[in-house]
Amino acid sequence: MSDTATNEELVYRRVLLKISGEALMGEKSFGIEPGVIRRVAQEIGEIVAAGAEVGLVIGGGNIFRGIALAPVGLHPTTADQMGMLATIMNALAMQDVLEREGVPARVMSALAMPELCEILERRRAVQHLEQGRVVIFAGGTGNPFFTTDSAAALRGIEIDAQLVLKATKVDGVYSADPVKNPEAVRYRRLSYRQVLEQRLNVMDMTAFVLCQERGMPLRVFDMNKPGALMRILRGEDEGTLIEAESGD
Numbered sequence: 348m349s350d351t352a353t354n355e356e357l358v359y360r361r362v363l364l365k366i367s368g369e370a371l372m373g374e375k376s377f378g379i380e381p382g383v384i385r386r387v388a389q390e391i392g393e394i395v396a397a398g399a400e401v402g403l404v405i406g407g408g409n410i411f412r413g414i415a416l417a418p419v420g421l422h423p424t425t426a427d428q429m430g431m432l433a434t435i436m437n438a439l440a441m442q443d444v445l446e447r448e449g450v451p452a453r454v455m456s457a458l459a460m461p462e463l464c465e466i467l468e469r470r471r472a473v474q475h476l477e478q479g480r481v482v483i484f485a486g487g488t489g490n491p492f493f494t495t496d497s498a499a500a501l502r503g504i505e506i507d508a509q510l511v512l513k514a515t516k517v518d519g520v521y522s523a524d525p526v527k528n529p530e531a532v533r534y535r536r537l538s539y540r541q542v543l544e545q546r547l548n549v550m551d552m553t554a555f556v557l558c559q560e561r562g563m564p565l566r567v568f569d570m571n572k573p574g575a576l577m578r579i580l581r582g583e584d585e586g587t588l589i590e591a592e593s594g595d
Contacts, residue, residue: 510565518533539558
């Protein structure tokens with residue numbers, strides 16, 4: 348592993364990492380690109396080796412998106428249930444790749460599927476983290492109408508994470524879409540209030556408000572940037588940090 352650190356160097360010891368399912372596709376239009384999931388697993392392995400405790404939530408958009416079947420009248424509840432199953436598929440794939448990289452991992456699902464993974468139980472999840480295992484939270488929140496952003500915020504709070512990390516394709520939160528507007532400015536730091544007032548696209552509103560109410564800091568960053576995860580856990584400036592203002 349190229350970028351090593353010791354436990355003493357880490358500013359954040361326990362984090363919740365949210366990765367979209369689409370991020371695992373690479374250049375493919377569907378499914379999982381083997382090189383991409385292996386690289387992500389290696390990056391996670393590096394921070395675990397440095398002493399970090401990592402919870403992980405992966406979306407399911409690379410396998411199923413309910414909007415695709417909306418024209419045939421698929422009920423939103425059914426669509427969300429299918430999406431939750433897609434997150435379990437991604438979680439099982441990530442568990443396998445992590446363990447092939449020598450990183451112990453456990454999938455814990457909000458949907459009971461004992462033949463495939465453990466049922467989600469907060470205290471057991473914390474025990475796994477304390478024993479050096481990556482915990483991959485699957486099945487969303489276990490209920491329809493909630494995104495995996497909401498699941499990430501909820502799981503981060505449940506495991507007493509110090510930081511929720513949202514991996515994206517851009518290196519932070521911008522004043523406008525940087526693809527469409529080359530003059531868009533990247534914010535280094537934002538408060539919850541600024542995000543709401545400026546209507547910046549960070550997470551879905553349910554997830555964002557949950558983090559705001561619990562004082563859970565968020566950092567949005569580019570997962571494709573080598574070494575970004577390690578730099579964040581060391582406290583370096585990477586992406587955009589969103590947290591409460593002083594006095595809030």
